Amino acid sequence: MLNTKTAHELLDLIKAGKASRDKILSDLKSRIDKVEPKVKAYAHLPKETDSAKQDSLLNGIPIAIKDNICTKGQFATCASRILENFSAPYDATVIKKLKEKGALIFGKTNMDEFAFGSSCETSCYGPTRNPWDLERVPGGSSGGSAAAVAADEAIWALGSDTGGSIRQPAALCAVVGLKPTYGRVSRYGLIAFASSLDQIGPITKDVHDAALLLNVISGHDEKDSTCADIPTVDYTSCFTKDLKGVKIAIPKEYFIKGLDKEVEDSVKQAKAVLEKLGATFKEVSLPHTKYAVSVYYIIATAEASSNLARFDGVQYGFRDKSSGSDESGQLISMYKQTRGKGFGLEAKRRIILGTYVLSSGYYDAYYLRALKVRTLIKNDFDKVFKDFDCVLTPTSPTAAFKVGERLENPLSMYLSDIYTISANLAGIPAISIPCGFTKNKLPIGLQLLSAPFKEENLFRSAYAFEQNTPWHKMKPDLNI
Amino acid sequence: MKFETVIGLEVHVHLKTKTKAFCGCSTEFGSEPNTQTCPVCLGLPGSLPVLNAKALEYAVKVALALDCKPQEFIKFDRKNYFYPDLPKNYQISQYDMPVGLDGFVSIDIDNVEKKIRVKRVHLEEDAGKLIHKQEGSASLVDYNRCGIALLEIVSEPDINSPSEAFEYLKNLKLIIQYLGVSDCDMEKGSLRCDANISLRPKGKKQLGTKIELKNMNSFKGVRDALEYEVKRQEDVLSQGGSITQETRLWDEDKQLTFSMRSKEEAHDYRYFPDPDLVPFTLSREFIAGIRKELPEFPKDRIPRYIREFGLTQKEADIIVQDKDMCVFFEGCAAVYTQPRKIYNWLTGVVLAYMNDRKKNITQLDLKPQALAKLIQYVEEGRLSNLAAKDVLFYALDEKKDIDSVIKEKGATQVSGSKDLEKFVEAALKDNPKSVKDFLAGKENAIMFLVGQVMKLSKGKANPKVVKEIIIGRLSEDTTYGIK
Amino acid sequence: MNISKDTVKYVANLARLGLNDEELEKFSLQLNDILQYIEQLKEVDISKIAPTAHVLDIKNVKRKDEPSASLPVKEALNNSPQKEGSFFKVPKVIE
Incomplete structure (x- = not known):
């Protein structure tokens, strides 16, 4: 079945005349028909009408897109009721680039509402399930993209990552997820969660596809002031068989209480594989790691509270029409009812927290302080990357948890991002790749981080590791 | 309190x-x-x-x-x-x-x-x-x-x-x-x-x-x-x-x-x-570059206009209200050395036109040199004030240059043409008493005659020129008995 | 640090967020947990540290003053919950 292949495999097959676009699509569709009712990876299923440029780099290979990225004429709802029926009148820059290279936009994947979450449970469309264990979450917020790729309901996908939203679900679903350097990929058309942390990135079946996809979506964009005007490289050309001369740091702060024993063992075994390939390791300290979650939840919610202010029922999306006039008047009542009913619980919680930390009298104590500690976290990494090519850590402290397990305890949910958040705060690139399974057959991911705009370092180590391990070839058994 | x-x-x-x-x-x-x-x-x-x-x-x-x-x-x-x-x-x-x-x-x-x-x-x-x-x-x-x-x-x-x-x-x-x-x-x-x-x-x-x-x-x-x-x-x-x-x-x-x-x-x-x-x-x-581009502001321009162009404080106050007007004024003053005359023209005739047509000076098809020329013609007596105003309005409306309008409308005329001579003849003929008075030495009488010619020319004649023609006419023609 | 229900109410009003009593109650408890956790930042010496509002050292990004296409008005209004002619329509602002 062609839907199980990677994009680069399909491109080779098409070139060799052994696969057709129609066959790829029909294989995908029949797979979706079978497993989607169980997995629920899509927020909006692919439309028949979509078409792609022929004879191009990507040759019509379909790609699933997270529902917070705008594709012209299609829904972009961020899995939120407040954006119900919102159809984007324009293409995000990444979509424009993908279309130019001949990709076929193929469905919008489910996510935590507005990317607020690590479990894909807060979607207004209901939770996505982990293809490896349908009782468990796929991770989040790009859980739909990760689950779709893992369940072979998509060839590859785009996600977005604000605090780990690509990497954590990639780890929990045994796929590859890359968060590029902040500024490597244009954010234009990505419905913002936290503007200073958000990045769009690939979720793929192997490292090669991630590099190929980054080749297409990265680079300068005049529509995004924060998108760097720094040349990209061909990321598929940096793969090597061994890792001679590669220096990898292991931060001691990441191997502490709360890290699941099985995950720890699996990452240590991965270290042994990399060592065998020629990489050298040294333990380092990233002393401000323990503050990352605090800093993150102040900055991310503050920015989100402002970014989400626009969802008010005036121009688009849901408007509560029942709202009459309360003591503050018709308009304010419309605002409050619309937002009160349109946003889910987690979104409301974050809007409240973010509004609070910015409100008069608290700015210095929270927001400004968080920005300063952010500097310290960034400095920690700058220092390490003077001497090392990569940093190796687990992606998530645990494997996939059960649906509903952490919903009522926001703090415990927030803490599941503990290993991924720092990369967003420091703006550095990070990749998660499969590195093993628990005894319950739940995927485990390892994370590699590198200096800003050095994605090639990640690809090199990740590729060599992948070539020497079986994990990325494993497929979930969905009892079909 | x-x-x-x-x-x-x-x-x-x-x-x-x-x-x-x-x-x-x-x-x-x-x-x-x-x-x-x-x-x-x-x-x-x-x-x-x-x-x-x-x-x-x-x-x-x-x-x-x-x-x-x-x-x-x-x-x-x-x-x-x-x-x-x-x-x-x-x-x-x-x-x-x-x-x-x-x-x-x-x-x-x-x-x-x-x-x-x-x-x-x-x-x-x-x-x-x-x-x-x-x-x-x-x-x-x-x-x-x-x-x-x-x-x-x-x-x-x-x-x-x-x-x-x-x-x-x-x-x-x-x-x-x-x-x-x-x-x-x-x-x-x-x-x-x-x-x-x-x-x-x-x-x-x-x-x-x-x-x-x-x-x-x-x-x-x-x-x-x-x-x-x-x-x-x-x-x-x-x-x-x-x-x-x-x-x-x-x-x-x-x-x-x-x-x-x-x-x-x-x-x-x-x-x-x-x-x-x-x-x-x-x-x-960047800052220095922008600073260089800053224009001279009214607070500096006013004293300079008083000093350089002999405008009064009030006149300077008025003209600086419109920077484009100032630019035009200075452009004119560079080619014609009577700034106060320019000022009067600008704030009189030109402004009247601008107000009437609801245009600002940059929207007019008028170059400082052209206005200077027109003023000069008036000063030389080739055009009367009124004729010059007509010429200017016509030139601006039709987007034509001043000299060709003068030619077209025969506006210079009035100070040399046969029309003017006809008017003078008519005035002399119709007012024998004034002619007599003038010939008898009553200098003032000539002003009445000039007035009559002006009337006949509908204001187009230049009074200075009319006066000269009348004097010339009365002296050369024995009919009127000037020695 | 303690977020009372009244504080949550005040903040919810700033954010134009209609919350019911149950939500007010729940949020004030949960936010207290989170803020308590965040308190740890107070132990960091930040006296000589500059804030990082932008993680990249990018400056002076501008565009030329050149017009680009606007949306067709139909597309601009396409998603509107309520419109009148080519205006967006909202409940009366001044009553």
């Missing part, structure tokens, strides 16, 4: 850029609703702002012209509040690192210069326009204006009377118009002004409770509203009452202010640096 008035003004001006502050939509005034919008200015999900370089340049220009200290580092912040004319429910503005800080505008109070300090100048985006329907329970929103680059200029409370406020606004507007960065047209909303006003017992340091005044549609409206408010507050305070802090709106028709009466919350704008926009550094070279 005597009170002192304390006023601070907040002026917003639209910068005259082709496109909006953070997107490429047109800024043209008066288009159909919501036709000049895009994902960015509509604040659609996923869109991002990118600063218009021209808007920044214009903003820096104004800051420097107001003597603000050059800022090396500026950034944009989000001002968060909900209002339907604000699609993102935050306004991109500047909080603690604006384009300009600590400047001033000079005003003239009874021939004494007073400096009104300018606290800050910052760049922001304008909001859309709300139309409140009279009937029904709805308001309509047009986002065409939304996102247009707006400069906010905030004065210190240094203004002590409504007329000082009026002078401040006049001078501020003039400076901005000199820079050519805004139309400053209150009717089109490209200049708006809100005022803060409070009264305090004379000699007291502590400021009184301030009232925010809005909805003034002209400088005169600002002055009237402030005057009304001074009186109102004086009355309240003299009767032992107190002022409640509130926003009041000026009612132009009824000539009074009234409380907005809506429940006002304490503002909590939650400013923070806009993560979508990067900071800006203004290099010394």
